Amino acid sequence: xxxxxxxxxxxxxxxxxxxxxxxxSKPDTARKGNLIAAFGMTIAILGTIFxxxxxxxxxxxxxxxxxxxxxxxxxxxxxxxxxxxxxxxVSLFNGMxxxxxxxxxxxxxxxxxxxxxxxxxxxGHLLIIMLGLIIGSISFxxxxxxWGKLSGHLGDKTLKLQQVVNIGLLLLIxxxxxxxxxxxxxxxxxxxxxxxxxxxxxxxxxxxxxGGADMPVVISLLNSFTGVAAAMGGFLYDNKVMLVGGILVxxxxxxxxxxxxKAMNRSLTNVLIGNFGGGGGNGESTTSLSGGHVRExxxxxxxxxxxxxxxxxxxxxxxxAVAQAQHVCHELEEILEKEGVGVKYAIHPVAGRMPGHMNxxxxxxNVSYDKLIEMEHINPEFSTTDVVLVVGANDVVNPAAxxxxxxxxxxxxxxxxxxxxxxxxxxxxxxxxxxxxxxxxFFQPKTSMLFGDAKGTLTKLVSEIKAL
Amino acid sequence: xxxxxxxxIQIIYLVILMIFVGVELIEKVPxxxxxxxxxxxxxxxxxxxxxxxxxMGQAESTFAIILGFISVILGTLxxxxxxxxxxxxxxxxxxKK
Numbered sequence: 411x412x413x414x415x416x417x418x419x420x421x422x423x424x425x426x427x428x429x430x431x432x433x434x435s436k437p438d439t440a441r442k443g444n445l446i447a448a449f450g451m452t453i454a455i456l457g458t459i460f461x462x463x464x465x466x467x468x469x470x471x472x473x474x475x476x477x478x479x480x481x482x483x484x485x486x487x488x489x490x491x492x493x494x495x496x497x498x499x500v501s502l503f504n505g506m507x508x509x510x511x512x513x514x515x516x517x518x519x520x521x522x523x524x525x526x527x528x529x530x531x532x533x534g535h536l537l538i539i540m541l542g543l544i545i546g547s548i549s550f551x552x553x554x555x556x557w558g559k560l561s562g563h564l565g566d567k568t569l570k571l572q573q574v575v576n577i578g579l580l581l582l583i584x585x586x587x588x589x590x591x592x593x594x595x596x597x598x599x600x601x602x603x604x605x606x607x608x609x610x611x612x613x614x615x616x617x618x619x620x621g622g623a624d625m626p627v628v629i630s631l632l633n634s635f636t637g638v639a640a641a642m643g644g645f646l647y648d649n650k651v652m653l654v655g656g657i658l659v660x661x662x663x664x665x666x667x668x669x670x671x672k673a674m675n676r677s678l679t680n681v682l683i684g685n686f687g688g689g690g691g692n693g694e695s696t697t698s699l700s701g702g703h704v705r706e707x708x709x710x711x712x713x714x715x716x717x718x719x720x721x722x723x724x725x726x727x728x729x730x731a732v733a734q735a736q737h738v739c740h741e742l743e744e745i746l747e748k749e750g751v752g753v754k755y756a757i758h759p760v761a762g763r764m765p766g767h768m769n770x771x772x773x774x775x776n777v778s779y780d781k782l783i784e785m786e787h788i789n790p791e792f793s794t795t796d797v798v799l800v801v802g803a804n805d806v807v808n809p810a811a812x813x814x815x816x817x818x819x820x821x822x823x824x825x826x827x828x829x830x831x832x833x834x835x836x837x838x839x840x841x842x843x844x845x846x847x848x849x850x851x852f853f854q855p856k857t858s859m860l861f862g863d864a865k866g867t868l869t870k871l872v873s874e875i876k877a878l
Numbered sequence: 879x880x881x882x883x884x885x886x887i888q889i890i891y892l893v894i895l896m897i898f899v900g901v902e903l904i905e906k907v908p909x910x911x912x913x914x915x916x917x918x919x920x921x922x923x924x925x926x927x928x929x930x931x932x933x934m935g936q937a938e939s940t941f942a943i944i945l946g947f948i949s950v951i952l953g954t955l956x957x958x959x960x961x962x963x964x965x966x967x968x969x970x971x972x973x974k975k
Contacts, residue, residue, distance in 0.1 A: 427922050428899060434918045434964075435907040441968040444918050448961040451925060455957075458928045465935030472947050473934050480954020488962035499963055500917045507924050507956035513949040514929040517942050534882060630916050636923045643929035645889065655925035657893050661900030663919050669904075670912060757910070765912035770967050784908065 412461040417650075419457035424654035426450025431662060437779070454651050493774055494731045497764045501557040501629045504636055508549030511639035512606075515543035518646060519602055529594040535646070540587050540602075542642035544609045549635040551613030556629050559622050560763070568619040573683050576615050583608045624681050626764040627670050631678075634663025673759035675821045704840070707858035709867065712834055713874035716742075719796035719832075721752040723788065725825055726768045727761050729802015729837065733864035739801065740775040742872050749875070754781055756788040756798075756825050758806035785825060792829040800827060800835040802864045804842070808849045817847060833857040836867055914967045921960025927953025 426446050433443025459465065459473055484503075491499045518539050522531055558564035569575060583605055590601045620628055641656025643649065671678050707715075716722055724743070730736060743753045755777065761768045769782055783791075792798065800807055810817040811824045827833055833856055840859075842848060851857055860867060883890065907915055930953040934946035 423925075427925075428903065431900075431903045431915075431919065431922070434915050435904060435911060437908065437911060440911060440914060440918075441965065444914075444921075444961060444964045444968060447918060447922055451922070451957055451961070454925065454928060455931065458931050459935070462932060462935065465932070466937075469935050469937060469943075472937070472943060473931055473950060476930075476934065476947050476950030477954050480951045481958045483951075484955045484958035484960075485962055488959045488966065491963070496913070496917075496963065496967065499959070500913075500920055503924075503956050503959040503963065504920050506952040506959070507920070507926055510924075510930050510949045510953040510956060511926050513945045513952070514926070514933055517933050517937075517945050517949075520939075520941065534886075626913075633916055633920050633923070636926070637919070640923045640926035640929075641893070643926050647929060647932055648889075649928060649932075650892070652925050652928050653889065653892060654896055655922050657896035658900045658903075659919045659923040661897040662904045663900075663916070665901050665904050666907070666912065666916055666919070669907070673912075759912075766910045766967075767913065769910040770913065782910070784910070 413463060416457050416461040419453050419461070420649070420651040423450040423454035423457075423651045427651075427655050427658055431658060493771055494734070495561070496770070497626060497629065497767075498557050498560045501553045501560065501625075501632075504629065504633050505550050505553030505557065507636045508546045508551075508553060508632070508639060511542050511546030511636065511643060512550055513546075514643055514646075515539045515546060516606070519543070523599060528596055528598050531594060531598070533591055536591050537587075538642050538645045540591065540605065542639050542646070543602075543606055544583060544587070545635050545642070546639040547606060547609035548613040548616065549632045549639060551610050552617045552632045552635075553629070555614055555617040556625050556632065559617070560625050564618075566619065566621055569615075572615070572619050576612070579608060579612050579615065583612060620682065623763070626760075627667055627678070627681050630663060630667040630670055634660045634667065637661075637663055670760075670765055673765060673823075675823060704852055705855075705858050707834060707860050709860070709870045709874050712858075712860055713871055713878060715797055715832060715834070716746060716751065716799070716871070717749055717875050717878055719751055721754075721795050722746060722797045722799060723754050723756050723792065723795050723827075723830070725756045725758075725761075725798060725800045725803050725807060725827060726772065727758075727801065727803020727806060728763060728767075729804075729864050731762055731767065731771055731802075733802065733866075735801065735865035735868050736771045736775040736777075738865055738868040738872060740772070740777050742868055742875075743777065743781070745872060745875055754783050754788065754791075756785070756792075756827075757782050758785050758803070758825050759823075761803055761806050785823060789826045792826050795830040797832045797834060798827045798830040800833065800837075801868070802836060802838075804837070804849055805847070807851055808847070809851055810847065810849070819847065827851070828854060828856070831856070834860055836860045836862070836864055838863060914964055917960060917964040917967060921957055921964055924953060924957035924960055927957055929953075 427450055430443045430447025433439040586605055590598055637656045637659030641653050644653030644656055746753050757768050759765050807825050807827045811819045811822045930949035934950050937943045937946045
């Protein structure tokens, strides 16, 4: 009886995952979708604890202990993390899931070697355990490296012949795995731990050379890896809800990764082996530009320009996030609106460090959702705009993406800010953006540079406009 | 090979169907939702915790108890942290009255 009820619970859980994911892909229903998926997860977990055959009551203490510790730590860290640190947090949680899959494989392997003679281990079982181990380990370690890079603990490092080493290592892992499963040598246990170690090493080498700016894509990819690793658990226990959840995330995550790459107009291979963040080696860069003339503007003049404009478009970038300037940015918007100036935000799909980064940030300071306009819709509007205010964005407004085939960002769709009547770029210095390239926009006659920290400058701007 | 496919035919059907469902569900997602969606998906693959609970619940050796306990904690972190972070991101999308 218990078994039948549990199957029903797993069915409801699986359906809630599908509905949850579906609702997560629309702004209006997204939050509800997340709750529905969380509900499905909760009943699946409780059902397993109380109804799964073979769960020993004497182990309840351990189970609930683990659940409580995990819940406390998870809730605390998720609630406390700053909005700008979200991507790191997601990466870290993803790594925990990978580690969990990895440990499950390790325990199941010892069960297997206990119950069967070495050399006569069931091949299908062994294959699934090995795959769970390999994918889980790569996802775990890879996510930790991605987390380290995003939080600035780790830099980009490329070994000589990195790609050759990586491919060789992967082939070695797969080779040993196939050999162990097919032949079943007496050293199976040693080989198992060798595969584990090599997978961990591969996880490091896989993520290490990829530029920090591409981490969102990598996290999304590792996310789908963990999904597949979870599905391996589904095979192992013939558990449908693990299978459905894992495969769903595996396939949706892969597609999401490709969509993210497409938003930057780059292929996944290019992201993974392109060394985008490394700079150099990409033909001659347009250094001749640095000799050009840059026009500076002060806060007072900017205030006048903004107050007497008919319409203003604000282009936020990572600089806004770093300076935590989203609240004062909203304040500026409100003051300008009060003066009768139409204000909109132009959101590039990859502005900031993650797609959607700017939306989340601005929504935090209560900027209304319909003021955030996506690239395709706002681009035609720039030509009729009086002032564009670029706050801490760089590569996403670099015209080189359209005009200079030798540029590493060539082909990436950008915001056509250069069509506006006036462009004011707020930046801390003339330093290059994440792609490490010059921006000819800064040297155009219509462009003025307003140097300083985004938060400080915006605050001054607000009080200046009030005083006018 | 043929035997393996035959004895697991239901699961194979399920996997293939889920691959298509996953692709279908995500296809038309606006770029604003990429990060929350990734985070939500991240929480869903935390379903791996069920495997951890099964191991923990059946554990007899100290080795299995220790690893099982750690994996329950890790799995819970993935699930709870994942859903809470996603909710926090989406909380910001509330429409203003």
